[in-house]
Amino acid sequence: MSSSSIVCQELSKTFADFKAVDRISFTVEKGEIFGFLGANGAGKTTAIRMLCGLSRPTSGQATVAGYDVFTHTELIKKHIGYMSQKFSLYHDLTVKENIRLYAGIYGKSNPYIKEKTQLVLHQLKLEQAADQLVGSLPLGWKQKLAFSVAIFHEPQIVFLDEPTGGVDPLTRREFWQMIYEAAERGITVFVTTHYMDEAEYCNRVSIMVDGQLEALGKPKELKAQFNAANMSEVFLKLARQAKRTGE
Numbered sequence: 001m002s003s004s005s006i007v008c009q010e011l012s013k014t015f016a017d018f019k020a021v022d023r024i025s026f027t028v029e030k031g032e033i034f035g036f037l038g039a040n041g042a043g044k045t046t047a048i049r050m051l052c053g054l055s056r057p058t059s060g061q062a063t064v065a066g067y068d069v070f071t072h073t074e075l076i077k078k079h080i081g082y083m084s085q086k087f088s089l090y091h092d093l094t095v096k097e098n099i100r101l102y103a104g105i106y107g108k109s110n111p112y113i114k115e116k117t118q119l120v121l122h123q124l125k126l127e128q129a130a131d132q133l134v135g136s137l138p139l140g141w142k143q144k145l146a147f148s149v150a151i152f153h154e155p156q157i158v159f160l161d162e163p164t165g166g167v168d169p170l171t172r173r174e175f176w177q178m179i180y181e182a183a184e185r186g187i188t189v190f191v192t193t194h195y196m197d198e199a200e201y202c203n204r205v206s207i208m209v210d211g212q213l214e215a216l217g218k219p220k221e222l223k224a225q226f227n228a229a230n231m232s233e234v235f236l237k238l239a240r241q242a243k244r245t246g247e
Ligand SMILES: Nc1ncnc2c1ncn2[C@@H]1O[C@H](COP(=O)(O)OP(=O)(O)OP(=O)(O)O)[C@@H](O)[C@H]1O
Pocket: 015, 018, 020, 038, 039, 040, 041, 042, 043, 044, 045, 046, 047, 244, 246, 247
């Protein structure tokens, strides 16, 4: 079996005659932290939805955790975790109830849920808040909890769609520490972000422009390729070519 977590070849998604994602190809290795960047409207969410088995591609091929995005979407959903800034936890359930709900969806046993819940609460220093409604937690805590919940079932891959949007720099740093720990355990991390300091933390970064993958490499390689001092400059050089407005 291949060590690649994601293999994507010429994957496309068209809405009527609009090419939201246009023949993107890349491979993500097991345990890699893969950054997926692009300006608003570049096609990131559409691509993630296809890779998570939520949207059928128009053409191309892809496997995620070894499963085909056309024929094995249910198995893909079982073997991945997903978190986004827009949707993560239920605000009207407590911390513990949210954990139990998601763990139950993934079919985890009661002893597993009990033991791991204690571990997660301890790691997040949330023991005292276990019975509080999630809606009452500060955003940074919510996002860290949402990430822990997304990987509670130890998926092969976790997809993070702008996980740190609106979160303060210190909490973002802590969030990224959690990402590193997950990757060290062998979980592949596929992450989109608009924060260019976070792009520097990725093992490799891809940059989409108007539905196409315009750059792919380690941050160091991309900076050399685009003669840029940092990832922000790399991103701006590419994003300036974009014709889409993201509206
Ligand atoms: N269901 C749909 N029908 C028609 N067009 C769509 C649909 N979904 C997305 N699009 C269009 O496809 C393009 C890519 O959208 P997408 O949400 O994938 O971009 P994105 O890179 O994730 O942007 P953002 O950073 O703003 O989330 C946009 O022009 C969007 O309007």
